[in-house]
């Protein structure tokens with residue numbers, strides 16, 4: 456998460472209207488059904504809605520900005536991630552930016568919407584680190600009222616299915632500051648493999664932190680998910 460493109464200078468960027476093409480669209484075929492499938496490029500013109508019992512993941516919308524601002528700017532959430540926007544307007548610009556980046560094909564951002572709510576309380580991001588999205592880095596942040604509720608694990612499962620089946624990602628990396636107990640615990644419990652420590656690789660508030668490098672391979676995820684509930688795609 457720490458190196459994800461989640462930068463305060465976004466607040467100074469000109470606000471752009473959300474492209475009409477960002478309306479969530481269904482993915483074709485058996486994508487996200489739990490089967491290994493061919494890659495589809497549909498997500499570049501609009502993300503599908505991914506659903507499970509307690510959660511749905513969808514494209515961010517402008518109206519998510521106040522909720523994301525309230526949830527993601529607290530010290531406990533933000534202390535180990537790149538500085539989030541500091542205003543609601545900054546989040547609106549960030550949301551418009553996520554749509555432009557998704558259209559470019561290098562970046563995907565899902566909003567986390569708990570069952571019974573209409574706005575996002577967190578995000579999952581995927582960023583291509585190799586042409587064609589063969590390898591990607593992912594990051595996530597969730598409002599602290601929802602920590603320990605199971606939302607993270609359920610959302611991570613949906614994102615991993617999407618990453619493997621739809622985006623065609625073969626290797627997914629994550630970096631978590633060594634001192635980020637929850638972040639590392641969350642990655643460990645969904646089956647990520649610790650590969651090493653990146654020394655002094657993350658600068659936050661003028662201080663360098665070591666980060667743990669985690670990975671999940673598509674082939675490992677396909678084996679791990681057998682027996683899990685199929686993903687619902689709307």
Ligand SMILES: CC(C)(COP(=O)(O)OP(=O)(O)OC[C@H]1O[C@@H](n2cnc3c(N)ncnc32)[C@H](O)[C@@H]1OP(=O)(O)O)[C@@H](O)C(=O)NCCC(=O)NCCS
Nearest residue numbers: 456532535595596597602603607630631636637638640641
């Ligand atoms: C990362 C995040 C999305 C995880 O969501 P969450 O709801 O807190 O995660 P969960 O509770 O499902 O899992 C965290 C696990 O870490 C464990 N944990 C908590 N503190 C820990 C610590 N100090 N050391 C080790 N493990 C710890 C928890 O017990 C839990 O495991 P369990 O379910 O087996 O008990 C959320 O904590 C968050 O948004 N954090 C701030 C943003 C952030 O740091 N993101 C970057 C992560 S790389």
